[in-house]
Amino acid sequence: MVPFILLVLIVGSVLFHLYTPWYSTPIASNWSSIDSTIELTFAMTGAVYVLVLGFMTYCVIKFKNTKSRKADYEPESKKAEVILTVLTTIGVAGLLAPGLIVWDDYVSPPEEAMPIEAMGQQWYWNFRLPGEDGILGTTDARNISADNPFGMNENDPNGKDDILIEGDTLHLEHDKPVKFLLRSIDVLHNFYVPQFRAKMDLVPGMVTFYWIRPTVTGNYEILCAELCGVGHHAMRGEVQVDDANNYQEWLNDQLTFEAIQEQAMLEKKEKLAFNKSN
Amino acid sequence: MSESIIPESELEEVELYHAKSWWTEKVFSQDAKLIAIQYGLTAFAIGFVALVLSWFMRIQIAFPEMAIISEGTYYQFITMHGMIMVVYLLTALFLGAFGNYLIPLMVGARDMVFPYLNMVSYWTYLVAVLVLFVSFFTPGGPTGAGWTLYPPQAILGGTPGQETGIVLMLVSLCIFIVGFTMGGLNYVITVLQARTRGMTLMRMPLTVWGIFTATVLALFAFPALFVSAVMMLFDKLLMTSFFMPALVEFGENLSYGGGSPILFQHLFWFFGHPEVYIVALPAFGIVSDLISIHARKNIFGFRMMVWAIVGIGALSFIVWAHHMYVSGMNPYFGFFFATTTLIIAVPTALKVYNWILTLWKGNIHLTIPMLFCLGFIVTFLNGGLTGLFLGNVIVDVPLSDTYFVVAHFHMVMGIAPVLVILGAIYHWYPLITGKMLHDGMGRFHFWITFIGSYLIYFPMHYLGFIGVPRRYYEMGQTEALYTSSAADLNVFITVAALAVGFAQLVFIFNVFWSVKNGEVAEKNPWKSTSLEWQTPEQPPIHGNFGKELPVVYRWAYDYSVPGAEDDFIPQDVPNEKVKLAEGYTELGVEKT
Numbered sequence: 001m002v003p004f005i006l007l008v009l010i011v012g013s014v015l016f017h018l019y020t021p022w023y024s025t026p027i028a029s030n031w032s033s034i035d036s037t038i039e040l041t042f043a044m045t046g047a048v049y050v051l052v053l054g055f056m057t058y059c060v061i062k063f064k065n066t067k068s069r070k071a072d073y074e075p076e077s078k079k080a081e082v083i084l085t086v087l088t089t090i091g092v093a094g095l096l097a098p099g100l101i102v103w104d105d106y107v108s109p110p111e112e113a114m115p116i117e118a119m120g121q122q123w124y125w126n127f128r129l130p131g132e133d134g135i136l137g138t139t140d141a142r143n144i145s146a147d148n149p150f151g152m153n154e155n156d157p158n159g160k161d162d163i164l165i166e167g168d169t170l171h172l173e174h175d176k177p178v179k180f181l182l183r184s185i186d187v188l189h190n191f192y193v194p195q196f197r198a199k200m201d202l203v204p205g206m207v208t209f210y211w212i213r214p215t216v217t218g219n220y221e222i223l224c225a226e227l228c229g230v231g232h233h234a235m236r237g238e239v240q241v242d243d244a245n246n247y248q249e250w251l252n253d254q255l256t257f258e259a260i261q262e263q264a265m266l267e268k269k270e271k272l273a274f275n276k277s278n
Numbered sequence: 279m280s281e282s283i284i285p286e287s288e289l290e291e292v293e294l295y296h297a298k299s300w301w302t303e304k305v306f307s308q309d310a311k312l313i314a315i316q317y318g319l320t321a322f323a324i325g326f327v328a329l330v331l332s333w334f335m336r337i338q339i340a341f342p343e344m345a346i347i348s349e350g351t352y353y354q355f356i357t358m359h360g361m362i363m364v365v366y367l368l369t370a371l372f373l374g375a376f377g378n379y380l381i382p383l384m385v386g387a388r389d390m391v392f393p394y395l396n397m398v399s400y401w402t403y404l405v406a407v408l409v410l411f412v413s414f415f416t417p418g419g420p421t422g423a424g425w426t427l428y429p430p431q432a433i434l435g436g437t438p439g440q441e442t443g444i445v446l447m448l449v450s451l452c453i454f455i456v457g458f459t460m461g462g463l464n465y466v467i468t469v470l471q472a473r474t475r476g477m478t479l480m481r482m483p484l485t486v487w488g489i490f491t492a493t494v495l496a497l498f499a500f501p502a503l504f505v506s507a508v509m510m511l512f513d514k515l516l517m518t519s520f521f522m523p524a525l526v527e528f529g530e531n532l533s534y535g536g537g538s539p540i541l542f543q544h545l546f547w548f549f550g551h552p553e554v555y556i557v558a559l560p561a562f563g564i565v566s567d568l569i570s571i572h573a574r575k576n577i578f579g580f581r582m583m584v585w586a587i588v589g590i591g592a593l594s595f596i597v598w599a600h601h602m603y604v605s606g607m608n609p610y611f612g613f614f615f616a617t618t619t620l621i622i623a624v625p626t627a628l629k630v631y632n633w634i635l636t637l638w639k640g641n642i643h644l645t646i647p648m649l650f651c652l653g654f655i656v657t658f659l660n661g662g663l664t665g666l667f668l669g670n671v672i673v674d675v676p677l678s679d680t681y682f683v684v685a686h687f688h689m690v691m692g693i694a695p696v697l698v699i700l701g702a703i704y705h706w707y708p709l710i711t712g713k714m715l716h717d718g719m720g721r722f723h724f725w726i727t728f729i730g731s732y733l734i735y736f737p738m739h740y741l742g743f744i745g746v747p748r749r750y751y752e753m754g755q756t757e758a759l760y761t762s763s764a765a766d767l768n769v770f771i772t773v774a775a776l777a778v779g780f781a782q783l784v785f786i787f788n789v790f791w792s793v794k795n796g797e798v799a800e801k802n803p804w805k806s807t808s809l810e811w812q813t814p815e816q817p818p819i820h821g822n823f824g825k826e827l828p829v830v831y832r833w834a835y836d837y838s839v840p841g842a843e844d845d846f847i848p849q850d851v852p853n854e855k856v857k858l859a860e861g862y863t864e865l866g867v868e869k870t
Contacts, residue, residue: 001642002652005729008658013736019480022740023761024676029495037673043808045663048761052659059637060652061574062522064644066493071575072639074868075838080635081579083629088627092666096620099670100613108608122436122528141524154805184429188430188539190604190679194745194759197676199738201606204430217820219758225747229436230349233750259520260867 006057017046028195028220028241030177030213033102035197041095048091106198109211113177116170119150120182120189120202122239123231125222126150127170130163131256141185141204147264151185152257160258163251169238173247177213190225193239201226214241284476284829294388294821302394306401308393309820310378311402313708317374320400324407325367326786327616331355335781340772341763342752350438356749357439358414358768360425361447363552363692366407371699372560373458373496374403377489383559383810386474386828386850388821391462398465399510402457406450413446417521421447424749426550427550429521429542433514435528448507455500465493474809476830481586481841481849483808483834484577487584488563489672492589492851498595506545506661513537514779547598554691555594559587561698562629567834568635568701571806573640573650574845576835578632587623587811593622603674613673619669623662630659641838641845646720646806650701653728654694657735661690679749682742685735693731700785706790707808708803712817713796717814719788726781733774737767805846808834812848840867 027035029236063069068185115136117128128150130136137159144151149166152159172178182191184202192199200210242250255263286290297303307313310802337353347355362422377394382389390396408855413420421439431437432444439447469490473482482490509520513534521542522534570577577583599607599615642648664686667673693865707715744759753760788857802811814824828850836847853865 002649005725006652006656009729009732013796016737020737020740022737022744022767024743025745025759031676034676035674037670038667038676041667041670041673046665049663050636053656056637058635058651059640060642060644062644063637063640065574065641069641071641073576073577073838073840074578075835076579076581080583084628084631085624090621090622095666095670096617099672100616103609103612103616103672106675107612123525141526142366142535146528146529161819168445181436187434187436187525188428192679192745192747195677198680198712199603201676203606204525205536205538206455206540206606220647223745223747224754227428227431227749229352229431229434230353230422230438230751232353232435233349233747233752233754236754240515261479 003057003061006060007051010053010057014050017042024197024214025195027197028193028216028218029197030215031106031197033105035075037095037099037102040098042094044091051211057189067097085099088104093168095150097199108211109179109209110177113179115179115181117181117183118170118191118202119237119276120184120191121186122229123165123224123235125170125191125235126167126239127165129163129165129251131163133158133161137162137257139183150257160256163254164257164260165254168237169240169248170181171240171242171247172214174214174217174243177211180213182208182210185192186227187228188266189235192223192225194223195220199225214264217241217243224255282370282422283401283829287475291388291827294369294391296820298539301378304395308389308397310382310390310393310396311818312444312818313396313709313823314375314378316371316400317403318380320404320407320784321367321370321375324362324411325371326782328362328367328780329779330357331359331362333357336775337370340755340769350419350422352751353424353749354420354438354443357422357425357427358410358420361427361838362410363568364425364557365451366410368557368691368695369458369496371494372557372695372870373465373489375402375459376485376560376699376702377493378566379706380810381465381468381486381489382472383813383818383822384808385467385469385472386477386809386823386830387826388823388848391468391472392464393653395460396464399461400456402453402460406454406457407421409446409450413443413450416446418445422448423693426774428544428546429510429513429539430523430525430534431508433522435525445511448511448514451507452504454699455504458496458500460623462493462497465489474827477809477849478686480581480831481830481833484563484566484580484587485560486563487587487807488560491587492559495552495559495591495594496556499556499735500550502545503549506542506549512544540602540605542608543602543607544599547601549585550601551598552591552594555590556696557691560601561593561654561695562587564702565638565698566633567652567808568647568698568705569636569651570835570837571646571705571804572651573637574644574805574837575636575640576833576837578635578638580833580835582628583632584792586629589625590622593618593625597622597669598669600674601671603631603671604678608745616669616671620666623669625781626662630662646715646717647701647705647804649721649724649728650697650704653724654697654701656728657697657731658691658694659686659730660736661686663695665690676745677742678808679747680742681748682739683744684748685738685742686759688738689731689735693735695729697728700724703789705804707792708799710817711793711796712799713792713794714799714803715792715796716788719784723781727778727785730778730781734771734778738771741767805844807832807836807848808844809849812850839865 119126135158137156139151182202184204189202224235418441422843423442513517519537524535600619831852843857843859
């Protein structure tokens, strides 16, 4: 019965993998190379799994205790050990090398990638686009206040035209590479869109990054992937990948830091005037 | 099997401390064997709490609409479940329980070298457990920071248990480490100093090698956890900023500034990764011995097995940042840590090959310990292979922080070592109690535990492929990934988890029931060669061996030696006393 159950387990695992309804979501970014490394790893580890367990099952059938059986006495076999070491090393190197090549790509954003800041806080997402100058203004967590939720440095001219999106959907332009600059103002978070296959932690006190090129238009959910307190599971956001026209249309509707400041100033003045007249 | 010259003993034996009252004999005992049982029972008691927590978590995940527990409670439960299982159960059980029971007996010593310190070690551990347990009943409850306790979150208001839970957790860990250090020094020095005559290092059973190396690892690794716990306590209580940068908590600017959350992660995983091997190496050692004994064959490639244990132990200190590929650390670390991590796969794979090559041409008795060994090989191989996904930095990117990780580490450092622990209990129970565990209950326990665990964790990997993140109280409406069939899969996993949980109740019953009602064990029931079974009394009494300490003439793996009448030759039997089989005039020589 034991070998039979082991066989069912091996065959069942392989069949489960082949016919599983639960597998990666359709990819929507340039990282199909990540999917390929996964497939390669699956093929190699799967083969090892079946071979090793198959051999174990064979041993359990063939060398099961009987009255007359006596085990062999063979303390070691240098030859077998050397062959197995070499084969395993080759297999491991075969997984590692392509993996490192893709990783090199992952940590080297192309020059033309547009910087976009994703800022996490308990428990929602804000975004900042660099505006016409293509440069994000500097920030500091100590500048954060009700009037300045992004902690913008008001003296930095690069920040004036930054586009601020507070707690709303981020739009990306189809096929244009993006370098996400990740910043948190409170605890660790992680900017994760399963369809993009990419993720990275947001760490307060520093800026982290990764890059993607969205390849399929559509709407995707952002899931926070680093435990960030009781609201962790509810810290969702949305990314919308648009074609060029729709993207431009959306972009035109967004307010810059300067415009938001002016608006706030105006409101303040009105309030002041209102208070005086009372 | 070769015999060498046995050195004369150079020192007189020192008389052991003998208990003078009931209290010092039965409670504040200095006998490593009783301390081992105290460690074991305490670890199982707190481990059972962690098991029950997991039932609530699984019910919440499968039936979120029931909301059996609140968000805060859910995060508290995952935290306590993880920390208890890793530190307070597995570490304490392998080193405190198995280490204490087996090291002196297996190396031929009368006790640990520092019996008093050994006793203090256990009582310190008990205090650590109680401090942790008390946090369930404090205002705000235990911490819900996740077992990794990452700051800043761990000490800020958005995390449950921020009031006292986190403080008690950190204090408890510090106490645990103090207690462990006392025990750990004992285990290491006993192995180095108190082996009996003839017990060379290369004649020690792999069980001792595994526990010994794991203890050395722990003595180096736990201090990193100790300092990070102390620093975090300072950040929490004295408003220092070791790990805390300038930040804003719900709109309020806090006075922290200049600290590094990533520094904590490096310290934590500098401990945390060796910790995986602190659990794995004793399991490797024990399973090697169990396979050899129950297959009646010497362990294949013994020297390679020893070097693999030592090599894995050393390498385990330079792979820690593979837990941090997406932490925001310098991305170029990825190249280094992926390489070291995949290198460690080679000695690990060799161990798996050698276990199976031990079965090859063996005489396999499908006893309960052997069944658990087979279960271990399946789950460890599975978990080891998924480690090749997560260790290879780029493959980790999509899978990190998803259920793939949960499935991987439960398979490799949850189920696999637990199967070894259970197999080891079935194996050594007759030595400890003089009774056999009930066979029928044991087989029922094995099959439900093994098959059930496989059904929990094998499909769980695929939830990770979809992209379901771990540590989510509920998935909510996320049609693109969390389809209704994925929700059904979670129900299935929960049912399997509850079944496995039930099987553990049967096991606990068996353990207590058999003390009284079990069949009386014959002497050395598994016909094992190692010294713990060669004591004059079974169970061994204080002092372990009779008037004379045993003298060791051979390694621990003389099974089915050609020419010998029996299929095993105990380590303390010299060649000239071995009963030869019919037709043989000498051991190891062809029939004449």
